[in-house]
Amino acid sequence: MAEKELNGIRMQKFQGILDSMRDDPKVLQAVTGxxxxxxxxxxxxxxxxxxxxHAVELDEPEGLDATDSxxxxxxxxxxxxxxxxxxxxxxxxxxxxxKIHDMEIALEGNFExxxxxAGHSPTGHPGYPSIKAKLFVKADADEATLRExxxxxxxxxxxxxxVARPTQIVTEFEVL
Amino acid sequence: xxxxTKLFPVSVVGSWTRPVWLVHALRRRQAxxxxxxxxxxxxxxxxxxxxxYQEDAGVDIITDGEVRRDNxxxxxxEKLSGMKLxxxxxxxxxxxxxxxxxxxxRALDVPAFAIKSPIAVExxxxxxxxxxLDELDFLKAHTTRQTKIPIPGPYLLTRSSWFEGxxxxxxxxREELAKDVVRILRKEILALKARGVDxxxxxxxxxxxxxxxxxxEQTFMCAALGSRKDPADELEFAVRLMNETVDGISGVKxxxxxxxxNWSRKEDVLLTGNYGPLLPYLMRMNxxxxxxxxxxxxxxxxxxxxxxxxxxxxxxxxSNPRTDDVEDPRAIVQSVxxxxxxxxxxxxxxxxxxxxxxFAERCVNTPxxxxxxxxxxxxxxxxxxxxxx
Numbered sequence: 127m128a129e130k131e132l133n134g135i136r137m138q139k140f141q142g143i144l145d146s147m148r149d150d151p152k153v154l155q156a157v158t159g160x161x162x163x164x165x166x167x168x169x170x171x172x173x174x175x176x177x178x179x180h181a182v183e184l185d186e187p188e189g190l191d192a193t194d195s196x197x198x199x200x201x202x203x204x205x206x207x208x209x210x211x212x213x214x215x216x217x218x219x220x221x222x223x224x225k226i227h228d229m230e231i232a233l234e235g236n237f238e239x240x241x242x243x244a245g246h247s248p249t250g251h252p253g254y255p256s257i258k259a260k261l262f263v264k265a266d267a268d269e270a271t272l273r274e275x276x277x278x279x280x281x282x283x284x285x286x287x288x289v290a291r292p293t294q295i296v297t298e299f300e301v302l
Numbered sequence: 303x304x305x306x307t308k309l310f311p312v313s314v315v316g317s318w319t320r321p322v323w324l325v326h327a328l329r330r331r332q333a334x335x336x337x338x339x340x341x342x343x344x345x346x347x348x349x350x351x352x353x354x355y356q357e358d359a360g361v362d363i364i365t366d367g368e369v370r371r372d373n374x375x376x377x378x379x380e381k382l383s384g385m386k387l388x389x390x391x392x393x394x395x396x397x398x399x400x401x402x403x404x405x406x407x408r409a410l411d412v413p414a415f416a417i418k419s420p421i422a423v424e425x426x427x428x429x430x431x432x433x434x435l436d437e438l439d440f441l442k443a444h445t446t447r448q449t450k451i452p453i454p455g456p457y458l459l460t461r462s463s464w465f466e467g468x469x470x471x472x473x474x475x476r477e478e479l480a481k482d483v484v485r486i487l488r489k490e491i492l493a494l495k496a497r498g499v500d501x502x503x504x505x506x507x508x509x510x511x512x513x514x515x516x517x518x519e520q521t522f523m524c525a526a527l528g529s530r531k532d533p534a535d536e537l538e539f540a541v542r543l544m545n546e547t548v549d550g551i552s553g554v555k556x557x558x559x560x561x562x563x564n565w566s567r568k569e570d571v572l573l574t575g576n577y578g579p580l581l582p583y584l585m586r587m588n589x590x591x592x593x594x595x596x597x598x599x600x601x602x603x604x605x606x607x608x609x610x611x612x613x614x615x616x617x618x619x620x621s622n623p624r625t626d627d628v629e630d631p632r633a634i635v636q637s638v639x640x641x642x643x644x645x646x647x648x649x650x651x652x653x654x655x656x657x658x659x660x661f662a663e664r665c666v667n668t669p670x671x672x673x674x675x676x677x678x679x680x681x682x683x684x685x686x687x688x689x690x691x
Contacts, residue, residue: 227329228415230391232408262413264663266326 133220140217172196200254204233206285207257214279219265222275229263257289309647309690310638310683311362312676313617315559315593316452316503317374317657318352318367319665319672328372328662332387338380345370346440353445355673360680363448363501363651366441373661374505375454375462376418381433382486384426384472385463390414393421396467410563410571416664417565422463424472426482433490438499448500453490455506455558456547457540459483462508480539484546491547495554503557503593504544509583510562512536514575537583544587557591557617558584562600564656567624567666569600576602585613593617595655597629597637607644616645619655620682621675624666628674634682635689647690652679 129136146153164176165184171192173184184199186192197205208231219226235257237243239250261276280286320328324345331341352367371377372387379387390407391414397403407414434451441449454462460483463469464476473479491502512533548556560580562573577584577594584592595601596619607616618641620634634652641650658672659665667675 228389228413230413230415232413234408262416264329264415266329 132223133216133226135216135220137220141221173199200235200237203254203289204235204257207283207289208233208259210283210285211259211261211279214283215261215263215275218275218278218282219267219272222267222271224265224267224271224275227264227266229261229265232260232262234258259286308362308687310686311448311651312360312680312683313363313450313501313651313653314356314361314365314676315561315617315619315623315653315655315657316365316368316450316505317371317659317665318348318355318365318369319659319667319669320369320662321348321351321669324348324369325662332372342370342436349440350444351669353441355669356676357445357447359673359676360683361447361676363450364441364445365450365452366437368437368452368657368659369662370437371662372418374452374657375458376420378433378454378459379420381429381431382420382426383429384422384424385420386423386468387418388421388468390417390419393419393465396465398466411566411568416661419462420459421465422469422473422479426463426472426479426486428486428489432493433486435490435493435497438494438497442498449498450501450503451494451499452503452505452559453487455504455540456480456483456487456543457536458506458508459487460543480543484543487547488549488551491551491554495551499554501555501557501591503559504547504589505559506540506544507559507561507563509537509540509560509580510573510575512540513579514562514573537580541583541586544589548588555591556589557593557615558587558589559593559617559656560584561595561619561656562598564623564660564666565664569598569624572598572600574600574602576606578602578606581606581610585610589614591615591617591651593619593651593653595619596641597622597655601655604640604644607641611644612646612649615649615651616641617651617653620652621654621679623654623656623658623672623675626667626671628671629678631678631681631685634679635685638682638686647686652683654679 129138131137147157148154162177165173166176168174168183171186171190172195175182175184182202183196184202185194185196186198188194212229212231215229216226235254237252238255239247240252241247242250242252259280263272263276265272267275327336327341327344330336331338348369349366352369353364356364368374376387379385390412394400394403394414434453438449438451460476460480463483464473464479469476469479494502544558560577562575563571566572592614594617596604598619601619618638620637621629638650638652654675658667
């Protein structure tokens with residue numbers, strides 16, 4: 127008999143996967159990483175990112191004299207944060223047997239000092255000092271329970287926590 | 303039932319707040335897990351509660367609370383063939399200016415999944431049973447008060463149901479869709495009249511978006527609205543559709559309800575502006591009563607009515623449905639006295655600014671506060687009757 131799904135997840139199978147991360151060092155290693163992305167310049171302000179069998183294009187808005195053929199890196203960063211928290215919310219809700227009818231997360235951020243990026247300021251933080259993320263959710267649970275699920279999703283999100291904590295960018299350099 | 307001769311009758315704009323169990327049943331119906339018949343059996347209890355609250359609060363002209371509806375206009379998708387209920391998040395894929403529309407949703411604090419629109423994807427036809435006849439039948443069977451049935455206005459239904467890329471195969475233009483909308487609404491009105499409804503309210507909140515809202519072609523105002531043209535053209539279109547809808551029909555009172563939005567308790571995301579720009583057009587609509595939002599400060603000055611003294615009846619909004627504060631009846635009396643500069647006492651009905659549950663999943667108040675708000679309106683009406691009898 128096929129396993130029942132909740133929120134599109136076969137929880138029994140998925141819990142099995144989560145348990146194997148705890149119990150099997152090889153599984154844990156595989157999930158830990160390394161996770162990779164190869165970003166290849168496409169000319170102008172465009173790039174294409176290759177991640178496993180997937181490819182995603184990135185561009186910049188027309189205001190930067192770019193072609194705006196795809197979302198920018200800083201927008202896709204917000205999307206990555208939101209998407210990871212969405213996954214976390216769905217998993218945590220499903221573990222509790224909560225049916226989710228709809229959810230969406232609206233994110234936004236303002237650069238603290240974009241002039242640093244533009245080369246007009248030697249100091250300052252060119253990125254988002256903070257990111258707002260508002261969850262809208264319709265699910266079969268009371269607000270207190272859903273808040274707990276949201277908290278678990280935010281605190282357990284690899285992407286959100288990477289963004290939220292000081293993360294080293296370890297660079298290398300090679301000229302051909 | 304004969305129209306009331308009571309001065310300052312108390313009414314409601316329409317929607318009541320939904321209990322959680324009814325929202326769950328609504329979701330199950332929308333998911334196809336229960337039939338409409340099963341849902342309606344569950345909803346009957348919610349309607350009875352809405353009726354009781356209104357009657358106990360002293361409301362003279364009551365509704366069934368619209369509690370069977372997902373929202374005040376999208377319910378038609380189950381009553382008409384050729385329509386598809388689509389979330390705004392799904393409509394985003396068809397928006398010409400997706401970024402602009404997303405900005406509007408953000409500014410208005412609306413989640414894209416929460417608002418559903420009935421989109422005409424084929425030629426629309428009424429199904430057996432009409433749009434609201436079941437609501438009226440159940441209401442009349444359980445009350446001796448006067449009955450009001452709100453229905454979506456012809457402009458709202460046309461503008462929210464026609465989307466380029468989805469509707470244009472069946473209806474090349476929205477004007478073509480409007481012909482069927484008017485036909486269907488007229489048929490519904492005649493059926494409601496035959497069943498003895500006292501008041502039919504046509505909801506047209508999107509008219510306030512035309513004059514106060516952003517100028518985007520596709521925007522949001524209690525509904526995802528596509529295909530906007532010049533404001534004057536839009537308002538003329540609305541007047542024409544309204545008059546075509548009610549043309550030649552007598553023996554029932556007609557009202558038009560226009561507010562500035564009721565999807566959020568945040569006042570700063572709702573529209574602002576007095577009724578001045580709309581009144582020249584509203585006065586040309588062949589309806590009896592303007593059911594308006596006047597309690598909120600965003601409604602502006604009452605003096606805009608000075609050129610239109612007694613031309614229409616006024617369903618005066620005297621209570622904000624979105625706040626926890628329960629108004630003071632003496633303050634309501636003072637507000638009404640300001641309005642009496644421009645309307646005779648027998649022209650005024652008292653009601654809240656809007657409903658308490660315009661959207662089933664985003665009700666703006668609790669039943670307890672809604673009841674208390676209606677009760678003080680009733681108390682204010684009594685004070686006014688003593689003074690002006």
